Amino acid sequence: MSNIPKELRYTKTHEWAKNENGKIRVGITDHAQHEITDVVHVELPQVGKKSEKGSPIAVVESVKAAFDIYSPVSGTVIEINSKIADNPELVNSSPYSDGFFFIIEASNKSEFDTLLSADEYQKTLK
Amino acid sequence: MNYIPVTDKEKQEMLAKIGVKTSDELFSSIPKSARIKDLNISAGISEQALIRLLEDKSKKNSSLKDFLNFRGAGIYEHFIPTLVEEITSRSEFSTAYTPYQPEASQGTLQSIFEYQSMIAEITGMDVANASMYDGASATAEAAMLSLRSSGRRKLIISGLLHPEYQQVLRTYLQGTDVDIEVIQQVDGITSLSKLKNFVNNECASVIIQSPNFFGSIEDLDEIRKLTTEHGALLIQVLNPLSLGILKTPGEIGCDIAVGEGQVLGSATGFGGFTFGFFAAKKALAWKIPGRIVGQTIDTKNRRGFVLTLQAREQHIKREKATSNICTNAALNALSGCVYLSGWGPHGLKELAGLNIRKSHYAYDKISKVKGFEPAFKNQLFFNEFVLRTKKNIDEIEKNLLSENIIGPFALKGFYPELSDCLLFCVTETKTKEDIDKLVAILGK
Numbered sequence: 202m203s204n205i206p207k208e209l210r211y212t213k214t215h216e217w218a219k220n221e222n223g224k225i226r227v228g229i230t231d232h233a234q235h236e237i238t239d240v241v242h243v244e245l246p247q248v249g250k251k252s253e254k255g256s257p258i259a260v261v262e263s264v265k266a267a268f269d270i271y272s273p274v275s276g277t278v279i280e281i282n283s284k285i286a287d288n289p290e291l292v293n294s295s296p297y298s299d300g301f302f303f304i305i306e307a308s309n310k311s312e313f314d315t316l317l318s319a320d321e322y323q324k325t326l327k
Numbered sequence: 328m329n330y331i332p333v334t335d336k337e338k339q340e341m342l343a344k345i346g347v348k349t350s351d352e353l354f355s356s357i358p359k360s361a362r363i364k365d366l367n368i369s370a371g372i373s374e375q376a377l378i379r380l381l382e383d384k385s386k387k388n389s390s391l392k393d394f395l396n397f398r399g400a401g402i403y404e405h406f407i408p409t410l411v412e413e414i415t416s417r418s419e420f421s422t423a424y425t426p427y428q429p430e431a432s433q434g435t436l437q438s439i440f441e442y443q444s445m446i447a448e449i450t451g452m453d454v455a456n457a458s459m460y461d462g463a464s465a466t467a468e469a470a471m472l473s474l475r476s477s478g479r480r481k482l483i484i485s486g487l488l489h490p491e492y493q494q495v496l497r498t499y500l501q502g503t504d505v506d507i508e509v510i511q512q513v514d515g516i517t518s519l520s521k522l523k524n525f526v527n528n529e530c531a532s533v534i535i536q537s538p539n540f541f542g543s544i545e546d547l548d549e550i551r552k553l554t555t556e557h558g559a560l561l562i563q564v565l566n567p568l569s570l571g572i573l574k575t576p577g578e579i580g581c582d583i584a585v586g587e588g589q590v591l592g593s594a595t596g597f598g599g600f601t602f603g604f605f606a607a608k609k610a611l612a613w614k615i616p617g618r619i620v621g622q623t624i625d626t627k628n629r630r631g632f633v634l635t636l637q638a639r640e641q642h643i644k645r646e647k648a649t650s651n652i653c654t655n656a657a658l659n660a661l662s663g664c665v666y667l668s669g670w671g672p673h674g675l676k677e678l679a680g681l682n683i684r685k686s687h688y689a690y691d692k693i694s695k696v697k698g699f700e701p702a703f704k705n706q707l708f709f710n711e712f713v714l715r716t717k718k719n720i721d722e723i724e725k726n727l728l729s730e731n732i733i734g735p736f737a738l739k740g741f742y743p744e745l746s747d748c749l750l751f752c753v754t755e756t757k758t759k760e761d762i763d764k765l766v767a768i769l770g771k
Contacts, residue, residue: 241636242613265637 203232203326206297210273210313211322217297218273220313221304225274228301229261229292232326237263240292245281245303252276252305254312259302261292270302274312280304391595393731395761397689399711399752400540400736401462401489402599403590405568406756407666411592414665415658426620429633436632439620439657442664449570449667449675450584451577452606456617458660459652462587463495465603466534466564468616468650469583470496472607473532473560474505475649476614481506481529485517487539488564490741496534515543515703515713522550528557532582536564538573540741541750542711543703547579555580567591567604567663569709571679576606583607592666593659602656602663612636616650678755682710685762686753690714692766693751699769702748711752713738713745720749723769730768 209217215233219226234240244260252258252272259270281303285291291300307313317325333341338350347353354362368380396404415421419434426432426439439457446455459465470482482500484493486509497507508525510517517535526533533554537545547563554561560582568590576584584606593600607615613636621635670678690712693699702713716723720737727734735749742748753762 244613 203230203235204297205230205232205319205323207319209297209319210316211319212271212273212316213325214271216270216273218313218316223307223310224279225276225305225307225313226301227270227273227303227305228296229270230322231296234293234296234300237261237266237268239264240289243285243289243292243302245283245286246278248278248281250278252278254309272305273316274305274307275309276305276307278303279306391733394733395731395757395764396733397751397753397757397765398733398736399542399754400750401491401587402595402601403566403568403710403752403754404595404756405590405592405754407592407594408669410669411662411665415662420661421658426634429631433632435657436620436634438661438664439655440622440632441668442660443620445664445667446567446604446606449567449575450565450604450606451575452581452584453609454612454615454619455604455606456615456619456655458588458655458657458663459603459605459617460656461599461601461603462564462585462589463489463492463603464652465585465587465605466492466562467496467499468603468605468652469562469564469585469607470532470534471499471650472583472611472614472616473562476611477531477558477560479529479531479559480504481508482532482534483508483510483522483525483530483559484534485509485536485539485545486511487515487517487541487543487545488534488536489540492536492564512539512541515539515541515706516545517550519546519549519553523553526553526557526559530554530557530559532560532562534562534564538566538569538709538711541703541713541738542706542708542752544573544707544709547574547581551580566709568675568679568682571675571677572683573679573709582611588656588660588663591663592669593662600659600662602659604660604663614649616652617655679709681755682753685755685757686710686712686751688759689751689753689757689762689765692762693769696766696770702745710754711750713748713750715745715748717747720747723749726768726771727765730764732765732768734765 209219211217211230215230217228217230240261240263242262246258252275254273254275255271257269258272261268261270282301285300342348342350342353391404426435429436443455443457447453459468482505484507510522510525512518533550535545535547535550537547539545551561562583562585563576563581565576565584565586567586567588586604588602588604589599605615605617618634619636620632623631623633625631686708693714694701698717699714702715706712724734735751738748738750739746
């Protein structure tokens with residue numbers, strides 16, 4: 202059973218988002234890291250990159266496949282987690298904490314509210 | 328399924344299906360002059376007679392063995408120890424296809440792993456891929472990598488990068504918005520002062536061949552300082568045999584080292600049995616093209632080999648793949664691997680020394696022939712050099728050919744401003760007598 206923290210919001214494409222006063226912390230869910238197995242590389246966006254909700258913004262690679270990570274909200278990347286560049290296994294061991302991907306400054310605050318709740322995300326996994 | 332060849336009726340059906348009347352019409356895009364109507368062989372000839380006929384015809388061909396060859400210009404004649412063919416002709420290697428199934432192809436994977444390790448070792452770089460098609464495509468892929476990793480849109484290339492490599496690079500970049508600036512030569516090397524005018528913070532990389540197309544050794548230390556200042560990558564295109572004696576790209580601080588591997592135990596026939604080698608610094612490992620074989624251990628702690636970083640490859644990452652190259656020149660690379668392991672580090676050094684000594688002997692001798700003089704001041708070179716001549720170049724070529732000598736490469740085709748210059752190549756395959764013979768004929 203994957204861990205789906207109640208306080209986070211989710212996308213159908215398995216990203217999680219946490220609102221920290223308009224700054225949105227983003228990672229991939231416990232379910233996603235299980236599915237893709239051992240993460241070997243993460244290609245992060247550059248700080249300052251602007252992105253649209255739903256557009257590809259990063260890439261996560263496991264032993265056998267590569268997946269796009271989609272921006273849960275529109276905005277500008279203000280921080281990236283460079284720790285996972287050197288230790289990509291953090292995405293597997295700590296998907297909701299040390300293994301986060303980046304923080305994005307939301308340009309449209311209402312977009313966050315349209316993301317899935319934990320319960321809604323749980324239902325998409327069935 | 329029967330084995331009866333296609334009948335006339337079936338042929339007609341097939342032609343009708345694709346909408347043409349005759350097979351001539353089907354092949355109409357091939358010029359008539361290039362088509363053979365009928366082979367000049369009588370019908371009903373016995374196998375024995377046929378073999379004899381074909382053998383007689385094939386004697387009209389000649390190979391490099393029938394000539395004394397002093398031409399390099401990208402593909403080089405070197406002695407190939409018997410060891411190389413002995414190993415590469417083993418059916419395990421010559422029939423093996425793409426090693427996607429590691430459990431079934433450990434030997435192939437191990438040979439590629441060892442090849443990569445040797446390329447990394449001789450170039451002094453951190454990582455090498457399993458090989459590419461040839462030196463030109465490896466160079467173009469290196470340029471692409473520099474664009475990808477930097478996000479910049481400008482390349483600076485030396486005008487002394489092999490002209491055909493320049494063409495391949497332009498083909499790769501067709502339809503993109505990448506600018507290519509070509510830096511002209513002065514005295515047989517890339518002009519450092521001109522280079523300084525063009526390197527800036529928008530350049531993804533500077534691509535320099537050394538030894539360059541004229542055979543000259545470039546001052547890469549100076550160029551490295553310049554690229555470092557502006558955050559551009561330095562890509563060296565090189566002859567791997569020269570590494571027996573010259574500073575390695577690793578020592579120079581290059582970011583990517585590429586080149587043609589034919590000199591490492593592959594034949595020159597039909598334009599060369601080529602493979603490109605590609606080595607880079609660790610920081611670029613994730614983005615290098617082609618495949619990489621890695622070493623690991625299995626669940627029982629036994630050493631094993633796998634294709635690694637596969638997620639970058641075309642068959643998985645599709646449109647996000649690092650490169651559209653999806654195979655490598657495995658058998659030719661294996662020749663390189665066997666060749667390098669056969670010589671060993673000491674042998675490679677000796678071999679490089681022989682190339683230097685013999686070519687410099689020829690340079691000194693020909694420079695003294697009436698009508699010849701060095702084209703550049705103090706050319707520093709490995710096994711190729713340029714001389715200027717007052718003589719008629721077509722006549723020189725004709726005279727040499729009549730003595731079964733393939734003479735130097737005339738630069739006029741690629742460098743019209745050097746229409747009186749010849750590029751000579753002398754490798755370890757030439758004896759003093761061979762060189763003296765060349766000198767004597769040039770003096771006539």
